[in-house]
Amino acid sequence: MHESYSLEQLVILYSIVSTLLPLFFGALRFRSLPKEMKKIYGLSLTSFFFDLIGTAFWLLKTSNLWIGHIQTLVEFLMLSSAFRIALSGIWLQKQMKYIVALFVSAGILNTVFLQDVHQYNTYIKILEATLLIGFSLAYFYKLAKEMKVEHLEREPFFWVNTGVLIYFSSNLFVFTYSNYLLLYSQKLGIRIWFIHALFFIFFNCILAFALWIVPKNSSLRG
Amino acid sequence: MDRPEELEFAWLMLIGISLTFLLSLAVVMFFVYYQRRLFAQRQDMEALRQEEQEKRLKAIISAQEQERSRIARDLHDEVGVMLSTVKLYLTHGKEDTSSKAQALLDDTVNTVRRIARNLSPQHLGQFGFERALDDMCEPLEQSGELIIERSITIMERLPREQEIQLHRMVQELLNNTLKHARASQVGISLEQNGREVCLRYEDNGRGMDLVKAESLPSLGLRSLSGRVEVLSGTLELQSAPGEGFQAVITMPLMGATSVFSGMKGLNGDMNRNALEGEASASSGEGMEVSEH
Numbered sequence: 484m485h486e487s488y489s490l491e492q493l494v495i496l497y498s499i500v501s502t503l504l505p506l507f508f509g510a511l512r513f514r515s516l517p518k519e520m521k522k523i524y525g526l527s528l529t530s531f532f533f534d535l536i537g538t539a540f541w542l543l544k545t546s547n548l549w550i551g552h553i554q555t556l557v558e559f560l561m562l563s564s565a566f567r568i569a570l571s572g573i574w575l576q577k578q579m580k581y582i583v584a585l586f587v588s589a590g591i592l593n594t595v596f597l598q599d600v601h602q603y604n605t606y607i608k609i610l611e612a613t614l615l616i617g618f619s620l621a622y623f624y625k626l627a628k629e630m631k632v633e634h635l636e637r638e639p640f641f642w643v644n645t646g647v648l649i650y651f652s653s654n655l656f657v658f659t660y661s662n663y664l665l666l667y668s669q670k671l672g673i674r675i676w677f678i679h680a681l682f683f684i685f686f687n688c689i690l691a692f693a694l695w696i697v698p699k700n701s702s703l704r705g
Numbered sequence: 706m707d708r709p710e711e712l713e714f715a716w717l718m719l720i721g722i723s724l725t726f727l728l729s730l731a732v733v734m735f736f737v738y739y740q741r742r743l744f745a746q747r748q749d750m751e752a753l754r755q756e757e758q759e760k761r762l763k764a765i766i767s768a769q770e771q772e773r774s775r776i777a778r779d780l781h782d783e784v785g786v787m788l789s790t791v792k793l794y795l796t797h798g799k800e801d802t803s804s805k806a807q808a809l810l811d812d813t814v815n816t817v818r819r820i821a822r823n824l825s826p827q828h829l830g831q832f833g834f835e836r837a838l839d840d841m842c843e844p845l846e847q848s849g850e851l852i853i854e855r856s857i858t859i860m861e862r863l864p865r866e867q868e869i870q871l872h873r874m875v876q877e878l879l880n881n882t883l884k885h886a887r888a889s890q891v892g893i894s895l896e897q898n899g900r901e902v903c904l905r906y907e908d909n910g911r912g913m914d915l916v917k918a919e920s921l922p923s924l925g926l927r928s929l930s931g932r933v934e935v936l937s938g939t940l941e942l943q944s945a946p947g948e949g950f951q952a953v954i955t956m957p958l959m960g961a962t963s964v965f966s967g968m969k970g971l972n973g974d975m976n977r978n979a980l981e982g983e984a985s986a987s988s989g990e991g992m993e994v995s996e997h
Binding site: 655668674 | 708714715718722728729730732733737
């Protein structure tokens with residue numbers, strides 16, 4: 484079965500396995516996970532199932548673009564709820580529920596009126612990436628303002644935040660031009676999605692590391 | 706992927722992805738560096754603050770030690786000698802020794818009283834800052850070499866702790882003037898501005914170079930600055946060689962209570978009269994600072 488796939492295709496195909504890393508480390512520390520990290524664990528869990536379904540459809544050579552429409556909304560909901568906890572104490576936190584409501588509405592309207600389930604939901608992906616980059620920068624602002632965390636490398640959500648910033652900003656171009664990729668050869672599409680898969684694996688490794696460094700009984704911090 | 710426009714698109718994508726990746730990485734690295742620098746700065750400031758606090762604490766302790774040494778010296782050199790002389794008179798008693806011993810004993814009692822007053826201003830607790838300030842200044846004025854103008858415009862009695870600290874500050878400043886300034890006039894004023902108390906002190910002495918004094922502050926100035934800090938106040942000094950010395954100390958009012966608060970009605974008025982009477986009766990006494 485693998486003989487017909489290139490190395491890049493295999494990396495794209497098996498990038499889903501990297502989702503098991505945060506799931507594994509998250510399960511080891513689950514009882515100790517603070518609320519925001521539990522949301523991140525939930526993100527990995529849903530991401531794994533959506534990717535599993537997506538891969539199955541890809542192997543069956545059936546369009547899996549519709550999954551992306553749902554996955555984007557769920558992904559944003561999970562990440563924004565984690566950021567809502569992490570950004571406690573700054574003004575943006577109070578606006579989060581409105582941002583989430585607007586985002587979900589925009590996602591539904593985009594699928595119904597602009598980019599149907601047979602296309603990539605690029606507009607919403609761009610909006611998602613932009614908002615999450617904004618949240619990520621707001622988290623850095625909060626850390627600098629409060630000056631409570633001296634050892635950043637020991638702060639799990641700092642790693643999550645770093646992963647979010649690098650993954651979503653690096654993939655902004657991929658999300659923006661993913662519909663254009665369909666106009667070019669499959670080879671180019673595979674190359675670009677291969678790069679995306681590398682960032683996806685990197686993101687999952689960072690999430691796994693963040694879940695691994697959660698200190699035991701840290702959820703008692705409240 | 707051989708078409709030129711496809712190649713161009715691939716390159717553009719690759720450059721775009723690389724740039725955004727590097728940019729986000731740079732943001733993270735900058736933040737980590739910035740945050741570490743902020744923490745390092747905070748630690749440096751904390752260390753400086755602690756060092757300064759230690760210096761002040763040492764100055765206060767040292768001032769206390771000096772005070773103790775002075776008391777010990779006073780007791781040994783004055784009271785001790787007087788008592789020994791009295792003993793000598795009584796041991797080798799002649800006819801006229803009894804009156805001499807009595808006079809010496811009177812002197813001894815006065816000296817002990819003076820030492821005790823210097824240790825804890827007698828009238829401060831009972832009649833407040835103004836009266837204690839008078840006690841401190843009058844003997845100095847009686848020497849005829851120093852005129853001390855005083856102006857107290859506070860309507861309420863300050864908390865005892867604050868009064869003691871203010872008294873000690875004035876003592877410290879007066880000591881400074883007597884030791885170094887060669888001044889002929891001193892002005893002391895204490896006023897209340899809302900919830901703040903402001904103590905102004907000035908003399909017309911020979912002044913000092915504040916830049917030098919700041920780099921090598923005297924024990925007295927350090928002790929003064931430590932006392933001001935304890936009361937969350939601010940200390941402003943103004944002086945130059947030949948231009949006298951001025952200190953302005955501002956501090957928040959520490960939950961002030963009225964002098965006669967709690968004394969209401971007829972009984973209160975009676976107590977008030979009694980206190981005022983006592984105050985005027987004992988105003989004739991003075992601190993014997995100038996004797997020293």
